Amino acid sequence: MSEALHVVCPHCDGVNRLPAERLAEAARCGRCKDALFTGQPVALDGPRFDKHLAKSDLPLIVDFWAAWCGPCRAMAPIFERAAAALEPRARFIKVDVDANPGLAQRFGVQGIPALFVFQHGKVSARQSGVAQEAQLRAWVDRFAPALAA
Ligand code: ZN
DSSP states (O other), rough: OEEEEEOOOOTTTEEEEGGGGGHHHHTTTTTTBSSSSSOOEEEEHHHHHHHHHHHHOEEEEEEEEEEHHHHHHHHHHHHHHHHHHHHHHEEEEEETTTTTHHHHHTTTTTTSSSSEEEETTEEEEESSOOOOHHHHHHHHHHHSSSOOO
């Protein structure tokens, strides 16, 4: 199996193309040379989010949140654990809805936290309210079944 995937760098947003089986090998970005996966969610603003949305072949698991939101604070450690456990099968992204109201509006985010799965620019799944790690894992199993853990 040597399907090539486009992986967007979490540091410089450079688009890297690498075989699926190399995802787990601590690959580095061809442009900025930093690690393509850090085991941590990536905070993105609108323009950066659009680049990842358009170019990533990995599912994007996105947490729409705000600093004043109590349930969002409950969601944060769950989301961080999921990123540590489930990368590089998916990219974990956080969007601050106060800083990026346009993004929240575009995807019809009402209550937060709101969890979304995007694939190839489209919404594949969504849930309002705190999601447990098992839910995030189920999404990755469903939307990235073939990718190495
Ligand atoms: Zn880079």
